[in-house]
Amino acid sequence: MTKSLYPDFYFQDIDLSIISDLDKNQILYPVVIKPNIGYSSVGVHKVKNEQDWETAVNQLKADLLHSDELYDSEVVGSQTVLIEEWIQGEEYAIDGYYNQDGEPVILNVFKRLFKDDYDTSDRIYYTSKLAINEIYHDALKFMKNIQTVLPFRNYPIHFEIRKKGDRVIPIEINPLRFAGAGTTDLGYHAYGMNMYEHYFSGTKPNWNRILEEMDDHIYSFFFAEVPLEINLEDVSCIDHDGLRHEFEHVLEYRQLPFQNDRSMAIIFYRSEDLNKNLQLLHLDLIPYLTIKHLVFI
Numbered sequence: 001m002t003k004s005l006y007p008d009f010y011f012q013d014i015d016l017s018i019i020s021d022l023d024k025n026q027i028l029y030p031v032v033i034k035p036n037i038g039y040s041s042v043g044v045h046k047v048k049n050e051q052d053w054e055t056a057v058n059q060l061k062a063d064l065l066h067s068d069e070l071y072d073s074e075v076v077g078s079q080t081v082l083i084e085e086w087i088q089g090e091e092y093a094i095d096g097y098y099n100q101d102g103e104p105v106i107l108n109v110f111k112r113l114f115k116d117d118y119d120t121s122d123r124i125y126y127t128s129k130l131a132i133n134e135i136y137h138d139a140l141k142f143m144k145n146i147q148t149v150l151p152f153r154n155y156p157i158h159f160e161i162r163k164k165g166d167r168v169i170p171i172e173i174n175p176l177r178f179a180g181a182g183t184t185d186l187g188y189h190a191y192g193m194n195m196y197e198h199y200f201s202g203t204k205p206n207w208n209r210i211l212e213e214m215d216d217h218i219y220s221f222f223f224a225e226v227p228l229e230i231n232l233e234d235v236s237c238i239d240h241d242g243l244r245h246e247f248e249h250v251l252e253y254r255q256l257p258f259q260n261d262r263s264m265a266i267i268f269y270r271s272e273d274l275n276k277n278l279q280l281l282h283l284d285l286i287p288y289l290t291i292k293h294l295v296f297i
Contacts, residue, residue, distance in 0.1 A: 001150060002150070002170070005149065009169060011084035013036060015079065015080055015081075016079055019081055020057060030049070031083050031085060032044065032045065032047070032083075033083050035064060035081060035082070043063040045060055046118050046120065088162065090135075091111070091112040091114075091171065092135045093109075093159075094106060094160070094161070096139075097154075097155060098154065099204075106143070107178070107198055108178065109131060109132045109135060110126065110127050110131070111128075111135075122223045123223055123224075124277050126219060126277060127187070127190050127219050128217070133211070134163075138161075138163055156178060158173075159173045160172050178195050181223070182266065186221045190214070191214055219268075221269075224263075224264050224266070224285060226262040234292050236290045236292045238288055240253070243288045247269040248276055249269055
C-alpha cells in the first residue's frame, strides 16, 4: 500500500512453502528475510550474499515453527515471507498516533543499538535529547507521507525507520499499539510522558518544553532474553538480583515469565553516556541462569 512512496525500494512477498525453491542467484543482495506479520524480531534474518541464503532460510523456518507454539498467527504469521532490501542507516522507533483530524502526533522517540551487522535482537533501545533531535522532524514528515495513502484517524501506531543521509525508509509499521511489552514506558522515565493518556485524551506533548527540561543523560531499556542456545525447559530460575547489578542507575526492573517466550526481564535505566550501553550489548546472560541438574536413573 505504501510502495508508491518508495519507488526504488526492492522487496517481494512470497509464500513460505516456495522460499526454498527460489533461485538464490536472482536475489538482489544484501537483503532481509522476515515474516510478513511479526513481533519482537522473531524470524528476522539478514542475508549478505548467496552463501548466507541457505542458513538464513533454515533459521527462518525453525523460528516460525517455534513461534507457532508461542504466538497467535495474527502476532507472528508463518505463511508469507518478505524479502526486502537491507536498509542502511541509523534505526529509530517511534510511538505516535493520528488524532481525530488526521494530524500526526509523536509521543516517543527511541534509537536502536546493534552489536554487529547481523544483530536483529531488541536488546537495547535508548532515548536522549540528541536522539530526539536527530529524527523528530523526519519522523513527523514520514507520518504525514503515510497519511497520503492511508488516511488514518484516531489511530495509534508504532513504527521503525532508518535514516541515511536524506533517505528515510520504514523498517516496519505496527498498527493499534505502541512499543511492545510495555517498553513504551521508557518515555515516562525519560521525560514523564504518559503515551496512553495523550492518545485517549487527544492531546499532544510540547516537545520544545520537553527538550528544554531534559537532562543530558542516556535513558535506555534492556530487553533480556534467555539465549537461544539454552533449552527453556532446562532453566529453573533467573538471578535477577545479579543481573540488576550490571546497570548503573536502575529506574525500574520488571521480571517477566521467561517460560513463555524467553523474555526474562525489561530493565529501564539511566547512564552518563553510550559507553555503558555498548558494553551491555555484549553482556553474556547465561551466568544469570540456573540450569536444572540432570538426574540419571
